[in-house]
Structures are given as structure tokens and as C-alpha cells.
Amino acid sequence: GALSLNNDCNYNITIDLNGYSIDRNMPTAAGGGHVFYLNSHEGSLTIIDSSADKTGTITGAHSTGNGGAFYNIDGSLYLRGVAVTGNSASYGGAIFSDNQDDAFVYIQEGTRIYGNTATDNGGGIYMNNGYLYVEGGEITENTAKNGAGVHWASNNKGYFTGGKIYGNTAKNNGGGVYVADYGKIFVGGDVQITDGTYLFTLQNIINKRFIINSGSTIQWTGDPMDARLNIDAVYKLKASLQPLLASTTLDNV
Numbered sequence: 001g002a003l004s005l006n007n008d009c010n011y012n013i014t015i016d017l018n019g020y021s022i023d024r025n026m027p028t029a030a031g032g033g034h035v036f037y038l039n040s041h042e043g044s045l046t047i048i049d050s051s052a053d054k055t056g057t058i059t060g061a062h063s064t065g066n067g068g069a070f071y072n073i074d075g076s077l078y079l080r081g082v083a084v085t086g087n088s089a090s091y092g093g094a095i096f097s098d099n100q101d102d103a104f105v106y107i108q109e110g111t112r113i114y115g116n117t118a119t120d121n122g123g124g125i126y127m128n129n130g131y132l133y134v135e136g137g138e139i140t141e142n143t144a145k146n147g148a149g150v151h152w153a154s155n156n157k158g159y160f161t162g163g164k165i166y167g168n169t170a171k172n173n174g175g176g177v178y179v180a181d182y183g184k185i186f187v188g189g190d191v192q193i194t195d196g197t198y199l200f201t202l203q204n205i206i207n208k209r210f211i212i213n214s215g216s217t218i219q220w221t222g223d224p225m226d227a228r229l230n231i232d233a234v235y236k237l238k239a240s241l242q243p244l245l246a247s248t249t250l251d252n253v
Helices: 242-246
Strands: 003-005 012-016 021-023 036-048 057-059 070-080 083-085 088-091 095-097 104-107 112-114 117-121 125-127 130-134 138-140 143-146 150-152 156-160 164-166 169-173 177-179 184-193 196-202 206-212 216-222 228-230
Touching: 095 104, 104 125, 125 130, 150 156
Parallel strands: 003 036, 012 036, 021 057, 036 070, 057 083, 070 095, 070 104, 083 112, 088 117, 095 125, 104 130, 112 138, 117 143, 125 150, 130 156, 138 164, 143 169, 150 177, 156 184
Antiparallel strands: 184 216, 196 206, 216 228
16 A cells, blocks of 8 residues: 555654665556655654665556546655656645645756646646645656646645746646645745747737847746846838838949
């Protein structure tokens, strides 16, 4: 069964994978098919990988309910330098977290949450209340109906100050992040754009594609809808010299 941290176990536990894997090795999904179950108001679970190659993984968990690798109902979960991959659940293919005040999830430097599946929502992470801190790492290649990378259900607060969320696939909405009722996201930090394009269109009659110059930046200090943009873009076109030449005489050339 799952490794449990319950109410009567209010300890701060650290597990160093040191390049090894924890594999639940479940051939089919079952109820309670998690690797870790956290239900400790005062306790925390920290999983790290101190190996040079960072090959430690948590895998092989398949739950018919909530939470593939982790079911966090009332505790603090810290992941640093580990991979969570190849897990599945109805909600939260890798991580399911649920408690308005006391459930915390920290995704830190070097963590990779990838290749997990939710048959419903939250392929990588499903937050149903609580706090999520993405400080580093990657959330990628997860799949779900909604919120393939991260799904916020309600009354959540998410803080993004590092890391990457990309390459996730949702059947319906929110390939990267899906925010439902009452969810709040806070984004901090700078993004430097190396290349890209912007298509300006007006009712598909006017279509102008601008090339974004390298070195342009986007800065967030909280509200993701209130970013500070410092973007240089160029629109290239071919213009006729005829209007200029028509007013030029040979004597002026």
C-alpha cells in the first residue's frame, strides 16, 4: 500500500532517493493506488535526489480515485530534484492536494513532473484548495481533460516564481494551467524573449505579422493579467518607390 503520514505522525520527514526509484509497479489502477498519502496537519514530507545525475524517480502508481503518486489532504509536500512520471489517477495524475488552509505543495529546482495522466482533470497537479508554489523544475508532457499541467479547482493560491510549464495536452481546456472558480495565481519574475511573432488581425481582413526582437522582456510582480511589457517588434513590408520617384527630377538625382 501507500506510505502514509497521518495525524498522529507530526514529523518532518526527508527522503533522499540518491538516484534510485520508488516504483509502485501497479499493472492496473486500484483504489488507494498512491505512493504517498499525507494527512498530517503539523508534518511535512520532503523528497530530494542528491545524486549527480538526478535519476531518482517516483513512478508506477495508478489510482482509480484521487492522486497518482501523491495524495496530500493535510500536509506540506516538498519535491526537489526528483522525477514524478508514469503515474495516473482520476484527478491529479502525479499530485492531488486538498485542504484550504493546511495543504502545501512546493515544486523546487530540478523537479520534473512529466508523463502523468488524469482520466478527468489535473494531469500533473490537481489543487482542490490549498497552496502551490512553483519555484523551479518542469511540468511537461502530462495529459488530462482539463488542466493537463496544473488544475485549480477552487479557493487555491498559486505562486509561480520559477520553473517551466510546457508541452502538456488537455482534451478540453487548459493545456498548461486551468483556473476554475475562486482560484488565484501570483506570478513573479522576468521572462526574456529570444524570438517569436505576433499576429495582429482585425476581423480577418487586416492581418499583420510582427517579428519580436530578441531581448524583449515580460515582468510579473503578482497578478498575471498585470504584466509589464517591454517588447520591440518589427513589421516588414515591401513598399513601392514610385511616389518618391514621381517627385524627383534628374537634376535632383
